[in-house]
Amino acid sequence: MICCQFIFKPGTYDDDFHRFDGQIDDYARSLPGFDHVEKWLSPEGDVVNAIYYFADQKSVALLARFPQHREAKGQVDRWYDGYRIVISEIKASYSDGRLPAPAGASQMTDDTPDQDAGRAVVSTDPSAGSNDSSEDFS
Numbered sequence: 001m002i003c004c005q006f007i008f009k010p011g012t013y014d015d016d017f018h019r020f021d022g023q024i025d026d027y028a029r030s031l032p033g034f035d036h037v038e039k040w041l042s043p044e045g046d047v048v049n050a051i052y053y054f055a056d057q058k059s060v061a062l063l064a065r066f067p068q069h070r071e072a073k074g075q076v077d078r079w080y081d082g083y084r085i086v087i088s089e090i091k092a093s094y095s096d097g098r099l100p101a102p103a104g105a106s107q108m109t110d111d112t113p114d115q116d117a118g119r120a121v122v123s124t125d126p127s128a129g130s131n132d133s134s135e136d137f138s
Contacts, residue, residue, distance in 0.1 A: 001090040004052045008083035017079045020072035033059030
């Protein structure tokens with residue numbers, strides 16, 4: 001599973017923004033590898049994280065090459081007061097089963113007590129997360 005996070009501080013939206021945003025979202029959802037989308041707001045309410053999940057890198061690359069995405073990307077300063085893109089590969093997702101996964105998302109229930117429960121586990125393997133592709137996915 002590939003996770004594409006678009007973290008941004010909203011600025012001023014106009015008709016062009018809404019048109020591009022709708023077209024890009026519709027296209028992303030139409031891709032065969034699209035899984036689901038989540039949106040989160042920072043505790044302060046001033047930063048949004050729109051998270052798109054895809055089953056494969058091919059779908060992410062198709063989205064990156066979508067003409068409306070490329071055109072909007074060139075005008076991002078018009079609409080945002082800052083942004084960051086994070087592309088990551090999800091190896092597994094675990095839970096205690098009390099917080100359901102979004103529709104379409106796979107999730108394993110972990111009934112094993114774990115001393116690291118509630119903490120993120122970060123790999124120290126330098127090759128974990130390396131990407132041989134030079135494709136720009138932002």
